[in-house]
Amino acid sequence: MLIIGIAGGTGCGKTTVVNQIVNELPFEEVGVISQDSYYNDISHLTYEERTNINFDHPRAIDFDLLIEHLQILKQGNPIDQPVYSFVKHNRTKDTIHTFPRKVMIVEGILIMTNPKIREMFDIKIYVHADSDERLIRRLKRDITERGRDLDEVLSRYQNTLKPMHNQFIEPTKEFADIIIPNNKYNTVAVDIVRTIINEKLA
Ligand SMILES: Nc1ncnc2c1ncn2[C@@H]1O[C@H](COP(=O)(O)OP(=O)(O)O)[C@@H](O)[C@H]1O
Numbered sequence: 001m002l003i004i005g006i007a008g009g010t011g012c013g014k015t016t017v018v019n020q021i022v023n024e025l026p027f028e029e030v031g032v033i034s035q036d037s038y039y040n041d042i043s044h045l046t047y048e049e050r051t052n053i054n055f056d057h058p059r060a061i062d063f064d065l066l067i068e069h070l071q072i073l074k075q076g077n078p079i080d081q082p083v084y085s086f087v088k089h090n091r092t093k094d095t096i097h098t099f100p101r102k103v104m105i106v107e108g109i110l111i112m113t114n115p116k117i118r119e120m121f122d123i124k125i126y127v128h129a130d131s132d133e134r135l136i137r138r139l140k141r142d143i144t145e146r147g148r149d150l151d152e153v154l155s156r157y158q159n160t161l162k163p164m165h166n167q168f169i170e171p172t173k174e175f176a177d178i179i180i181p182n183n184k185y186n187t188v189a190v191d192i193v194r195t196i197i198n199e200k201l202a
């Protein structure tokens with residue numbers, strides 16, 4: 001199994017890049033794990049308390065479960081990947097039965113902050129987009145897709161997102177084997193990654 005980690009700040013285009021990579025590859029050979037599925041289970045907190053969580057700090061992620069699931073997949077067995085709701089700020093009761101594939105892509109803002117997970121990656125990719133570009137994309141996306149309003153996105157950006165990005169996420173760029181500039185759609189970089197994957201699959 002080839003495990004590829006794709007990190008980068010919110011709105012840099014990780015999910016978009018992953019979809020572009022996956023769309024051109026045989027369905028049965030590639031699987032995706034999203035770090036967002038592994039936000040801590042905080043069902044014991046009220047909705048109000050959940051809105052105050054710092055979701056950009058490594059502490060917000062259940063890395064133990066993510067590592068366990070990656071190990072199970074590596075051993076050739078399926079996992080039940082949790083499903084996360086950005087509207088409820090919590091895991092839902094659903095899971096996605098995820099089978100091991102020749103290529104597993106793990107994407108998320110904080111995945112390269114954890115040394116054990118970093119070690120599991122055969123290829124580490126960091127997607128870069130400037131912070132103003134990321135903020136604009138995040139605003140549009142969170143308002144249309146994640147049930148947020150302008151004030152919510154901006155206050156989260158100022159209070160937690162920006163400082164956590166600078167402290168934890170941006171520094172993981174140094175671990176990357178490949179940095180994809182993504183201020184504009186970067187089809188050349190995506191093609192290169194796809195070629196690398198196809199070589200490994202051959
Ligand atoms: N290169 C790009 N140029 C313009 N918009 C983009 C680009 N890449 C992604 N987007 C858009 O920005 C938003 C955030 O992208 P997404 O892939 O969800 O980022 P991430 O997963 O890193 O948070 C989405 O609405 C997506 O369509």
Ligand SMILES: Nc1ccn([C@@H]2O[C@H](COP(=O)(O)O)[C@@H](O)[C@H]2O)c(=O)n1
Pocket residue numbers: 009010011014036039055056085086088089090108109156161
């Ligand atoms: N309940 C939550 C959980 C996370 N977030 C934000 O999501 C961002 C990570 O997801 P991307 O798809 O953008 O990489 C992260 O910056 C968290 O602030 C949230 O808003 N609400």
